[in-house]
Amino acid sequence: MTGTHLDRHAGSRSSTTDPRAEARAATGINIQGLEKVFSMGRRSVQALASTNLGTTQNSFLSLLGPSGCGKSTILRILAGLETPTAGTALINGRSTWEIQRDHQLGIAFQEAALLPWRTVASNIRLPLEVAGITPEPGLIDDLVSLVGLSGFEKAKPGQLSGGMRQRVAIARCLAVQPTVMLLDEPFGALDDMTRQRLNVELLRIWTERPATTLMVTHGIAEAVFLSDVVAVMSPRPGRIAEVVEIDLPRPRLPELQRTPEFHEYVDRLSEILFGRGGAPADAH
Amino acid sequence: MAAPAVSPVRPAAASPEEGGRFTALRAVPPWVGGIVGVVVIVAVWWIASLTLYQGSGAIPTPPSVVGKFFDAGQWSATLNNAGGTVGSAALGYLWGNLVAIVLAVIVLLVPPLEALANQIAVVSYCIPLVAIGPVIVIVAGRDAPSGASVVLAAMSCFFTTTVGCLLGLRAAPRTSIDLIRAYGGSTWTALRKVQLFSALPSLFAALKIAAPAAFLGAILAEYLGSGGDSTLGRAVIAAQSQSDAPQLWYLALVSGIISGLGFVMVGLVAKLVTPWTTGADVPAGAR
Numbered sequence: 001m002t003g004t005h006l007d008r009h010a011g012s013r014s015s016t017t018d019p020r021a022e023a024r025a026a027t028g029i030n031i032q033g034l035e036k037v038f039s040m041g042r043r044s045v046q047a048l049a050s051t052n053l054g055t056t057q058n059s060f061l062s063l064l065g066p067s068g069c070g071k072s073t074i075l076r077i078l079a080g081l082e083t084p085t086a087g088t089a090l091i092n093g094r095s096t097w098e099i100q101r102d103h104q105l106g107i108a109f110q111e112a113a114l115l116p117w118r119t120v121a122s123n124i125r126l127p128l129e130v131a132g133i134t135p136e137p138g139l140i141d142d143l144v145s146l147v148g149l150s151g152f153e154k155a156k157p158g159q160l161s162g163g164m165r166q167r168v169a170i171a172r173c174l175a176v177q178p179t180v181m182l183l184d185e186p187f188g189a190l191d192d193m194t195r196q197r198l199n200v201e202l203l204r205i206w207t208e209r210p211a212t213t214l215m216v217t218h219g220i221a222e223a224v225f226l227s228d229v230v231a232v233m234s235p236r237p238g239r240i241a242e243v244v245e246i247d248l249p250r251p252r253l254p255e256l257q258r259t260p261e262f263h264e265y266v267d268r269l270s271e272i273l274f275g276r277g278g279a280p281a282d283a284h
Numbered sequence: 285m286a287a288p289a290v291s292p293v294r295p296a297a298a299s300p301e302e303g304g305r306f307t308a309l310r311a312v313p314p315w316v317g318g319i320v321g322v323v324v325i326v327a328v329w330w331i332a333s334l335t336l337y338q339g340s341g342a343i344p345t346p347p348s349v350v351g352k353f354f355d356a357g358q359w360s361a362t363l364n365n366a367g368g369t370v371g372s373a374a375l376g377y378l379w380g381n382l383v384a385i386v387l388a389v390i391v392l393l394v395p396p397l398e399a400l401a402n403q404i405a406v407v408s409y410c411i412p413l414v415a416i417g418p419v420i421v422i423v424a425g426r427d428a429p430s431g432a433s434v435v436l437a438a439m440s441c442f443f444t445t446t447v448g449c450l451l452g453l454r455a456a457p458r459t460s461i462d463l464i465r466a467y468g469g470s471t472w473t474a475l476r477k478v479q480l481f482s483a484l485p486s487l488f489a490a491l492k493i494a495a496p497a498a499f500l501g502a503i504l505a506e507y508l509g510s511g512g513d514s515t516l517g518r519a520v521i522a523a524q525s526q527s528d529a530p531q532l533w534y535l536a537l538v539s540g541i542i543s544g545l546g547f548v549m550v551g552l553v554a555k556l557v558t559p560w561t562t563g564a565d566v567p568a569g570a571r
Contacts, residue, residue: 076462079466080466080468081462081465081466100466100467100468101468103468105466105467105468107463107466107467109459109462109463111457111459113457113462113463115460115477115481115482116560116561117481117559117560126464126467126477127463127467129477130467130468130469130473130477131467131468156560158560176467182466
């Protein structure tokens with residue numbers, strides 16, 4: 001891929017990280033001056049330098065970057081698992097607390113984090129139990145078949161493969177019928193083929209049930225394939241290096257990954273991440 | 285990766301021979317090993333009883349000890365004695381574990397209390413039961429005949445259960461707790477939905493060890509004078525005062541069997557209550 005192609009297709013669409021410019025359109029995720037410092041005794045580590053970021057409602061944002069760049073910190077703040085040192089974070093115009101109170105948040109992690117003593121159906125039901133909601137009849141069955149696990153409702157996590165467990169985790173994430181989805185490297189621990197397949201499925205599910213989504217990943221191709229916007233982050237301290245809008249048509253099919261436009265985005269993101277020296281071998 | 289072509293050849297050449305040897309061993313069912321062990325122990329015992337300590341008769345022959353198991357009078361007395369001891373041990377087991385579990389849960393909910401809890405657990409573990417036993421027998425002995433047995437049994441299992449329960453409560457995967465919290469659940473919800481369950485394997489491991497420990501505590505208290513007349517501890521004192529070696533060996537065997545039964549029974553309960561620990565519940569894809 002050459003530089004001129006990049007400039008024409010992707011480069012010109014890069015957004016700025018200027019807070020005022022972002023704030024105007026930030027109807028989805030809206031992060032203003034977000035900062036996080038972890039203190040351990042006398043030492044303190046700045047995990048996240050002052051960060052601004054905005055997306056529109058029901059768009060898919062990926063945070064892309066090496067480990068330690070603060071991408072998980074942003075997700076954890078949005079999930080209410082960490083409190084920011086400074087700044088604000090809103091999703092769909094509301095605070096994390098309000099979203100949690102109204103049970104609008106779905107979350108999935110790199111580890112499926114299924115409870116081994118519960119069946120598949122019972123694991124999917126867990127967020128509803130925590131929320132004190134009685135599921136509508138058929139909801140759990142629908143979710144099980146949505147993620148392609150019909151017939152495994154009564155199976156225990158110990159009987160499932162890694163990919164199947166992540167499918168359960170995705171179904172569990174959808175149990176509260178969220179308007180906000182936070183995905184922390186949901187397929188990061190899976191082998192490449194399973195991961196490819198689950199990305200296609202995630203895209204299908206997300207298209208069927210739109211939600212303002214934030215995904216943390218270090219897979220470049222998967223970020224391009226799924227996202228409307230990719231924010232590339234860099235470490236020490238964690239900050240957003242560049243925001244790239246992925247202007248590829250939807251609905252996206254797996255074939256998209258073989259088009260030159262797709263590869264231009266992948267190359268462009270690799271360049272931002274690793275410089276012009278070329279993409280390293282471990283980039284997905 | 286790029287290993288020389290010869291390297292896989294050597295193990296391949298050696299393997300049929302070695303594989304054959306191991307296959308032969310593997311064909312033997314596991315219980316055969318157990319029987320062989322018992323036979324060896326009995327044989328050594330028998331030889332020792334016929335050759336060592338002939339004068340004092342400190343080592344009775346196996347038949348003289350095993351014969352007691354088939355003596356009806358002996359049996360009813362033993363059952364009676366064992367009933368008393370097992371009763372005290374069970375009560376102590378219940379109390380000791382209950383206090384230990386409550387303490388562990390409190391520590392989990394109020395972390396600053398951990399130092400204090402650790403101190404209590406360690407102190408209870410460090411004081412030799414034989415040393416504190418007489419004190420407790422004096423304090424508890426008069427009105428409640430088996431009070432000291434219960435207390436010593438409780439003390440014997442308190443430490444292991446506290447530690448096991450705390451370890452178990454902490455063994456809950458961070459992500460599972462994060463998940464509950466992200467869905468708006470409280471610390472209490474996380475405890476109820478996640479930690480109490482993930483604590484069970486570790487808790488049961490501790491409870492298994494606590495069963496023989498409680499029995500030991502009870503019999504020790506009886507040996508120190510607690511528990512009235514019909515207890516195993518008292519039977520040991522009686523046999524000892526008459527230098528009745530076969531009776532002492534018999535009582536030791538009975539105590540060991542009861543102790544072991546307690547261990548096995550808690551293990552069975554653990555298998556029933558925590559079936560997921562037997563399966564491969566470790567995420568295959570996780571790093």
